[in-house]
Amino acid sequence: AIQLTQSPSSLSASVGDRVTITCRASQGISSALAWYQQKPGKVPKLLIYDASSLESGVPSRFSGSGSGTDFTLTISSLQPEDFATYYCQQFNSYPAITFGQGTRLEIK
Amino acid sequence: QVQLQESGPGLVKPSETLSLICTVSGGSISSYHWSWIRQPPGKGLEWIGYIYYSGNTNYNPSLKSRVTTSVDTSKNQFSLKLSSVTAADTAVYYCARVRGRIAVAWGQGTLVTVSS
Numbered sequence: 701a702i703q704l705t706q707s708p709s710s711l712s713a714s715v716g717d718r719v720t721i722t723c724r725a726s727q728g729i730s731s732a733l734a735w736y737q738q739k740p741g742k743v744p745k746l747l748i749y750d751a752s753s754l755e756s757g758v759p760s761r762f763s764g765s766g767s768g769t770d771f772t773l774t775i776s777s778l779q780p781e782d783f784a785t786y787y788c789q790q791f792n793s794y795p796a797i798t799f800g801q802g803t804r805l806e807i808k
Numbered sequence: 809q810v811q812l813q814e815s816g817p818g819l820v821k822p823s824e825t826l827s828l829i830c831t832v833s834g835g836s837i838s839s840y841h842w843s844w845i846r847q848p849p850g851k852g853l854e855w856i857g858y859i860y861y862s863g864n865t866n867y868n869p870s871l872k873s874r875v876t877t878s879v880d881t882s883k884n885q886f887s888l889k890l891s892s893v894t895a896a897d898t899a900v901y902y903c904a905r906v907r908g909r910i911a912v913a914w915g916q917g918t919l920v921t922v923s924s
Contacts, residue, residue, distance in 0.1 A: 701870070734910045736853075743902065743914040744853065755912070787853055791909030795866035797855035 702726050702793045704800035706786075712808040717778045721803045723771040723788035732792035735764055735773045738802075739784045747786075748773065783807050810835040812903050812915035819921050820897075826890040826920055830903030837861060837884045841906045844877065844888045846899040847917070854899075858906065859886050893922045 703726040713719050723733065731751040736744040746755045748764035751771055761776040775782055788800040816828035830842070844856040857867040859877045867875045876889040890897060898921050904911035 743916060744911070746910060746912055749910050789910070794909050795858060796869050797909060799853040799855070802852050
């Protein structure tokens with residue numbers, strides 16, 4: 701199965717900061733990558749699909765980039781509601797879909 | 809807007825079969841594709857399987873030997889059965905509507921604990 705490794709595993713940042721989270725695939729997955737946000741006790745929410753397409757209704761401060769094995773999720777200016785855990789998901793090797801281990805974004 | 813709600817026993821004994829139902833409201837189950845995803849307490853997400861509205865299925869190879877899913881269009885529901893469960897199957901189980909291969913709408917999730 702394709703493994704996804706997110707870095708960092710946890711991150712402390714302040715409101716207004718620019719934040720980047722990385723997701724590395726163990727083999728090439730083209731652009732078959734999505735990003736989700738999950739707040740404590742809540743359901744995951746789709747942010748980005750196909751590596752760089754913003755899901756409808758998601759604020760434009762979120763952006764995704766990358767292809768092949770290296771991907772990034774960037775939040776251009778952190779807002780209080782952005783503190784959450786973020787997961788990447790690859791679907792290139794369907795049905796062996798896999799997720800990264802998560803990146804916990806905390807308030808500094 | 810399509811809404812999903814999981815239901816089923818919250819406690820299952822080891823070696824038994826976990827059974828869950830997802831009820832879809834606000835839309836026809838025949839209009840979309842569906843999935844089951846789980847999350848052990850405090851851990852990450854694991855994709856279980858994919859259910860086409862036609863009833864065709866595809867499962868994560870790591871769980872394929874133990875998973876069965878089905879669709880009941882008359883009740884606007886789809887189901888999950890996971891056999892021979894162990895403590896490692898303790899998780900919050902989510903049903904989701906998928907677009908392509910991504911989950912675009914999720915149920916609230918239901919915690920299933922495997923314990924004697």
